[in-house]
Amino acid sequence: MxxxxxxxxxxxxxxxxxxxxxxxxxxxxxxxxxxxxxxxxxxxxxxxNMIARSLAIQSTETIGLVMPSSNGIVFQNPFFPTVLRGLSEGAHDRQFGLHMTTGKTEEEIYEGVRQMVHGGRVDGVILLYSKVDDPILTYLQDNSFPFVVIGKPFTQVEQITHVDNDNYRASKEVTNYLIGLGHKRIAFVGGDLNQVVTIERVLGYESALREAGVEFNDEYLMHEDCTTEGGRQAVKELMHLAHPPTAFVVADDLMALGVLNTLNEMNIRIPDDVSVISFNNTLLAEMSRPPLTTVEINTFDLGFQATKSLIQMLENKNEPIKRIIIPHKLIVRGTCGAAKDSNIVKTGD
Missing domain, CATH: 1.10.260.40 (lambda repressor-like DNA-binding domains)
Structure with a gap:
């Protein structure tokens, strides 16, 4: 009984x-x-009885999570399991559940969010990304539905609660670190330019070059999928330029792993011939050979603070708009070294 x-x-x-x-x-x-x-x-x-309780308090006590997509590529990246762990712990602390969108295409994801909102399935939504033009964000605003963004909104920054790193500053710092090692031919290997994080990091990279008097070269700016294969494709193109880069700023550790593997296959020594620096400080960074110099962005805290902020909004309708900046830190390991004057000799593809 x-x-x-x-x-x-x-x-x-x-x-x-x-x-x-x-x-x-x-x-x-x-x-x-x-x-x-x-x-x-x-x-x-x-x-x-959670159903009966939800009816009594007129709340589902559930948060909707919107991923960039639910295909396998997203979950290959250690960033997302870590940020989800932070989201989960923040929700668990206040006895909230999580409901994730399951669509594979942008249209399916949009429809999933619409069903969550109009179906009364969730009390609020967290977007695990920030895009230049996002119909989901516009939809949530039009319906006055509570939401928080992980990442800097492209517009209306002062009107949207969001949790982010200072990606402009972080990218500028890592580029300056490479410049300090004597590198002048520095490539930027990033993800989708429709993602605000990519734009912010490109701007930081360009600013560091400009302020140091280093010539900006369009050929050194590459955008691929944030996967190992994306890193591989970028290296193949960049290292076959007439004047290949001697250093890489890479969007994240997964892509950087593809960069490292491909450079090794080409018999290019790291960090003797080429330096590589990345973002996220996932387990991949410690396991790579050599261990990867990367930026710790405290991914868990991004998720935890996003959940905390949304629940505060749900509990207090007058909660002010917040911009929460999670600190970052450069973790120096074994993939960066002083620039060499000699030309790189390529012996592979």
Missing amino acids: AVTIKDVAKLANVSPSTVSRVIANNPRISEKTKEIVNKALKELGYHP
Whole structure:
């Protein structure tokens, strides 16, 4: 027979309404009472009827997550499992559930978000990306539906709560680091230019070159999928230029792994001949050979703070718009070295 609130109330020697308030985490209930009731809940193995509770408090206590896409390429990148872990922990702390879009195309994802909103399936939405032109963001604004963006919005920055790194500054710092090592032929290997993070990092890269008096070369600017294959394709093109780069700023660790592997196949030594620096500081960075110099962007915190911010918005309709900047740090390992004057000798494809 199922355990009821009345059973819990009897064991804890409180009223059933007090048990309900404890389950709802009502701030008016004392910590001592919460401790007694939670002990009784655990002892009896009581699990609340979430559907009935949602109807009673007019809330699903569920957050919708919108991925760039749900195809296999996204989940190949360690960034997303890490940010999802942060999102999950932030939700768990406040007893919220997560509901993820499952579409593979932009049209399917848009329809999934529309169903979440109009179907009353979620209380708010977190976008795990920021694009130049995003119909989903516009749709959420038009419907006055609570949402938070992981990344800097392309427009209306002051009107949208978002959690991000200072990607412009981070990219400028890593480019300056390579310039400080004597590199002047520095390539930028990035992802989709429709992603705001890519734009910010390109601008930081260009700014560092300009301020250091290093000539900007369009040929050194490459945009591929953020995969190992994308990194591979970029290296093949860049290293066959008349004057190939001696250093690479790469969008993320997964793409950088493709860069490293391809340079090794071409018998180009790292960091003796070419330096490589990346972003995200995933496990791939530690496991690569040599270990990858990369930027720690605290991916877990991006997710955790996004969930925290959205729940604050849901609990307080007057919550102010926030711009939360997660700090970054350059992690120096084994893929960067001083520039050499000698030309690179290519012995492979």
